[in-house]
Amino acid sequence: MLIGSMSNESTMSPPFEIQLQSKLLSAPAEIRYAIYENLIPDRIHAAVRKNSLRLSPCVQRERDGDAHCTYRRSDHLILNLDHRADPAFVRRLGSSWGEHWRCEEMQNGREMSANTLLRVCKRMSVDVAQWIADSVTIHVCDFNTLMVLEASSDGRALDHLTPSKLSQCILPNLKTLSISLRLPLATYEALENATSIGGSKISLVVAWTKLLKAIERMTSLRRLHIWLDHDEGSTWSKVNERAIVSPLACLRDIPNLDVSINLPRLHPKWETPERHFTEDSPASPLTIHRRNRQRYHVKRGWNGSLGWEHSPDFPILYDHEEWFGVSIEEIEELERQCWKKGGDVYKEFIQPFEPKCRISFIQDC
Numbered sequence: 001m002l003i004g005s006m007s008n009e010s011t012m013s014p015p016f017e018i019q020l021q022s023k024l025l026s027a028p029a030e031i032r033y034a035i036y037e038n039l040i041p042d043r044i045h046a047a048v049r050k051n052s053l054r055l056s057p058c059v060q061r062e063r064d065g066d067a068h069c070t071y072r073r074s075d076h077l078i079l080n081l082d083h084r085a086d087p088a089f090v091r092r093l094g095s096s097w098g099e100h101w102r103c104e105e106m107q108n109g110r111e112m113s114a115n116t117l118l119r120v121c122k123r124m125s126v127d128v129a130q131w132i133a134d135s136v137t138i139h140v141c142d143f144n145t146l147m148v149l150e151a152s153s154d155g156r157a158l159d160h161l162t163p164s165k166l167s168q169c170i171l172p173n174l175k176t177l178s179i180s181l182r183l184p185l186a187t188y189e190a191l192e193n194a195t196s197i198g199g200s201k202i203s204l205v206v207a208w209t210k211l212l213k214a215i216e217r218m219t220s221l222r223r224l225h226i227w228l229d230h231d232e233g234s235t236w237s238k239v240n241e242r243a244i245v246s247p248l249a250c251l252r253d254i255p256n257l258d259v260s261i262n263l264p265r266l267h268p269k270w271e272t273p274e275r276h277f278t279e280d281s282p283a284s285p286l287t288i289h290r291r292n293r294q295r296y297h298v299k300r301g302w303n304g305s306l307g308w309e310h311s312p313d314f315p316i317l318y319d320h321e322e323w324f325g326v327s328i329e330e331i332e333e334l335e336r337q338c339w340k341k342g343g344d345v346y347k348e349f350i351q352p353f354e355p356k357c358r359i360s361f362i363q364d365c
């Protein structure tokens, strides 16, 4: 006996056998879904790998995005007291997956059960794909996958990619999508200045255009989270937030879609109402959440060796409230006033207490 696709005739696989002999596939939906829930994590990464879109588990832990970057260290030691080389730490600081650095390391690991289940047979593949689309948050952390997302949202396959169940069945019916992009600062500057970033690199203009097209077609989508950062030690406030968010403003008009954007906190010395969503300037068309940015960054030495540097963004005095005997709110306000008056909180309060070698190179220091 043949049946058609389960929920979206235009995007699902050709008809398939109903597999009545299978005890699993003959079981009630709630039983099947409970089994899938046990086998498949509720957060999954999608990334282009070996000419196809592949799934890998999201293994992000609660403190992986800690501003002190403590959990990126191999040994979790206190950074300011230790300058030993730690290649893993440097690699994780530079991860383009941002707070999902642990997930990037895992993506080439053991085959994920979801990939296996999607290959069992057409009937199970459609069943599993529908469950994933309904119940799982899909994370995307790179431009290339965003391009595929757009093509997949209407069932098209890209020339260089093998069609997969992910692109054919999951993405068009997806409920929750999370996008994390940690991009070179030049990529943001190119958007603001309407200049080319050169080479074959994809610009933010192209990425946002593709994303909007994809979202337009993903009619089941209910939640979209976008997390952004740049990959340098200089302040986030170098980025023109209004230029980045404005092209996405039309997302607020899509019914039943909750959109939120997660950005680093602004630096009082560099924030301007023309470029940033400050407290006393016109609000963002989309909901913005602020976070404390990572305070350690990759630094390249004169001979090409890689190391790290302590380069905190606002609040510089993060976690220093015990030093001053005041609350976090009070210390941030004090710092804000200091910057506004032309002071340099870093030079006054942090630098005198730091080890002389602020940059620790793997080969040099």
Ligand SMILES: [Zn+2]
Residues within 6 Å of the ligand: 045, 057, 058, 059, 060, 100, 103, 139
């Ligand atoms: Zn993850």
